[in-house]
Amino acid sequence: MKLTPSAAGVFPIAPTPFAPDGAIDWASVDRLFDFYARIGSDGVTVLGIMGEAPKLEPQESLAIVKRAVTIMGGKPIVVGVSAPGFAAMRALAREAMEAGAAGVMIAPPNTLRTDDQIVTYYAQAADAIGADVPFVVQDYPLITSVVMTPGVIRRIATDNANCVMLKAEDWPGLEKISMLRKWQAEGALKPMSILVANGGLFLDFEMERGADGSNTGYAFPEMLIDVVRWSKSGERDRAHDLFDAHLPLLRYEQQPGAGLAVRKYVLMKRGILAHDTQRKPGAGLTATAKAEVDFLLQRLARVDKRAVV
Amino acid sequence: MKLTPSAAGVFPIAPTPFAPDGAIDWASVDRLFDFYARIGSDGVTVLGIMGEAPKLEPQESLAIVKRAVTIMGGKPIVVGVSAPGFAAMRALAREAMEAGAAGVMIAPPNTLRTDDQIVTYYAQAADAIGADVPFVVQDYPLITSVVMTPGVIRRIATDNANCVMLKAEDWPGLEKISMLRKWQAEGALKPMSILVANGGLFLDFEMERGADGSNTGYAFPEMLIDVVRWSKSGERDRAHDLFDAHLPLLRYEQQPGAGLAVRKYVLMKRGILAHDTQRKPGAGLTATAKAEVDFLLQRLARVDKRAVV
Amino acid sequence: MKLTPSAAGVFPIAPTPFAPDGAIDWASVDRLFDFYARIGSDGVTVLGIMGEAPKLEPQESLAIVKRAVTIMGGKPIVVGVSAPGFAAMRALAREAMEAGAAGVMIAPPNTLRTDDQIVTYYAQAADAIGADVPFVVQDYPLITSVVMTPGVIRRIATDNANCVMLKAEDWPGLEKISMLRKWQAEGALKPMSILVANGGLFLDFEMERGADGSNTGYAFPEMLIDVVRWSKSGERDRAHDLFDAHLPLLRYEQQPGAGLAVRKYVLMKRGILAHDTQRKPGAGLTATAKAEVDFLLQRLARVDKRAVV
């Protein structure tokens, strides 16, 4: 089953669980994917930026894909294959697809500047992975420094039949989503899925602008699922109420660099990960920061019982 | 009265009001400074990044300083003097001080990379403006691309007696504030004021980490004042409750590039600005975006009556 | 007399001469412009990046324009008006034109990324200076970090009737010149002058690719004039022989950041500037570096008697 332009819903960005000695914590890997499946995720993305992918050995990366495929049985698994060279990108993409992945995600290298450079890069990447592998364009200028206009995204989508999804995490990004949806409504852009991310900071309005769902890694993916569902069903205030209740913590987790430590700490407190370890090099949380997260969880728990940990 | 290391409280970042034809809207200028004074601001910062300073003629800049000095009578006025050359920086700094300003704010040019480059730049800037002019270091890497470690900030503070304040808007920035406060407690860093900004996104915890106040331009500075006061008086939950109620709108206003349009739109709806015009070049809000802000205001008004507009 | 698309030949980039106390050295200013006129320059560009423009007061900038106009009588004077805001850009452009300048030069701010951002910026700049002011696009990614494709340059030229010249200093840049000339030959790009720069490092081949001349500040502009002339007259080896003889020194002068000190030092040794002072902040040459330049001059003097200083 391959990723298609009609993909929708919530695809959590999976962190990679490690044991204190830096080895992959496979029990937590299994528990994590089981958790994603159980709460009703529509798929999962592994080996993304927040999955500490560059710290993994090739065989570790592939093993994680296989666990996701096995445990989330039938749900589409998207695999981050961004790499400084097309050889490594191609190798992981081919192996991941053979292992049962549904598609791959590609972020642009931060040296790209002009529109043509970006379009050419994706053409080369699409050629490297092969026309039979569906791919997701990751538009995340805050991290990649690469700025894609809506027109560039359209060129990439038009040039490459296997481009099926946009991971939209430009910031600000609301008008970009509206523009792409307008073009699709006018027939000026082919159908493609738009899942939103950037830590979820604008999920509430992004859904109302026409996003198909969420593709981020917030430690309470259940909230993402609820908000996406209620937004689609028109329960506007209900969606905003839950989103707003989570926003103080979500904002805390969205801090560049520090966010992953928060995410793993909360997932550990929730019993999903056994440890909040990051493989070296990775920063941890100070005692003060942990106390701040604990405080935010306590406040959240007054509204959302899932935050009782 | 000059800015001192004991400056504290809320110094709003003032936008510059324009009429639809691009001229400065002096009636709104006066109303804005009067508003800041009336709600209990402890000072104000004019001609910052969000003040559209580079779009102003030199005589316009000086006239704004003079209005602030006149209307906010006795409250310290800080003037953004960042410029690509020291000639312009010096000229504005000297003129502003003669007009009654309390100090100036300097952001680093985005070409600086190494620690020494940053430290040297501030030494040159301090020399250019003169030892009698107190200055604020603006630490805002999201916008300037210049990354200052706590150690670099300490070197700048130590080298320049007239460095009296840090505008702290690194992101994440909580641990940096803690580190600087620790050094001050240990006598390893001279006394200097730390006001926080970055749109106010972490004001709640920044105050708890030891910040002296806020130096941002959120369209409800009354909230900043309340949160700073309650945080200092130990009313923790009260501070967080109000902050959290504002967070959905505050987050919407903190969007890079788009935020100023939101801020001016809300200030206009509040009757403080007559227009939400930005001088060219400047982006406006789409009808959809305005409706989103209106929706956020309505939701906020359920908790904070000041948001009834 | 305004700058036109048929401008050609050598327009030296003028440094700004300073006395040791940092004041403008007007005697050297006059001697410099007289020198440029006497050797047969076709025009001059003042207040460029190498003219230390951001260190000048507005009235100093204007005074330099006036001296150039007076002394170089009738030759076109191009004025760098790049500024962080359009107010300052417009003010200098209008004043310079009133003082007799032929046109202005605009470099893009280093925050621009996408094709559309660059095109929009030049549209706004062209609007700010006014349709009656001819302007030069400066394409210098090594310094500005802004990368313009040939297509972007074409869009700027097409959108703005007053865009009459390209200062081509991309690196590498040979194929870009060939592409633009090809488009012009095909009628796909309007006539516009292309003068080349980047320190002159590729002047030899740039002329053969179709450049109209040189727009750089090498301390022996006579060499630029000779190479441009001989290249146009088909004396290929003669042009390369002289160029190659100068290349060791030219390369030494083209060092980013350090190059201006070399340029001023050589111009001082040649008796054109009284001092090699840069206004603060500016780096000087170490004794070792001066000895290296002296050595290069001695070697050059074996071939080009103008280097006997």
Added chain:
Amino acid sequence: MKLTPSAAGVFPIAPTPFAPDGAIDWASVDRLFDFYARIGSDGVTVLGIMGEAPKLEPQESLAIVKRAVTIMGGKPIVVGVSAPGFAAMRALAREAMEAGAAGVMIAPPNTLRTDDQIVTYYAQAADAIGADVPFVVQDYPLITSVVMTPGVIRRIATDNANCVMLKAEDWPGLEKISMLRKWQAEGALKPMSILVANGGLFLDFEMERGADGSNTGYAFPEMLIDVVRWSKSGERDRAHDLFDAHLPLLRYEQQPGAGLAVRKYVLMKRGILAHDTQRKPGAGLTATAKAEVDFLLQRLARVDKRAVV
């Protein structure tokens, strides 16, 4: 035999030869290393930026190391191991050393900004590869965007006993070399080798500033060897004469992005590579560019018979 701080002379940066179908051209690989050995190279660096390392499969990378070790028998082989993650860096470093390499070279990722970030990165990298693996710091801000002060280089050298060499290719870089050598003379910096690169553009003066040799990939490494030897033996004019004769071509080869195509084209014309192919994605030379290189070779051949091709 491991790389030591006394390494000196010329270590060419080896390109990776490919056949027209993109496969590694092993016959050319062997011929290339044999050529390097025959002309008297003191070592070789493989898998650097100009070796198209990111386009290689892991097993290809290792096979190239093994060929270099076998053919250059006893000469130190340095292996570029820069990677986005420490897992891949460690894996290649360990395998290369087991295969007989003398040490590894590490360039910093272009996200590093502050002094501390750079120092920390090298500490982590040194830890990842292991204390028994000597490493080279690559200081190449033109490509990496990472600016290292002399003080940062000293901190890296001091913190890591296995840091034995600097590949110095800052631009400008002459004063940096002088500073490091001064510190070493004063005992303020441990002994470490300094080989210079940046395409060789300043080899003449870099040797006179105290460099130990050259570590670049110019298509006539014999010139590098001669200049290094004559500079060390005090034959100053002889060294400069040969360097200057090569400078027009060397400058042409040093163009960012385009330089590798020139290098491979010349090596092909010299009969060392069978093809000038770059593995995808890679730019080739236009017919005009090839004619320009041919012209430069003809002019060079008048002085250096090795350029008769």
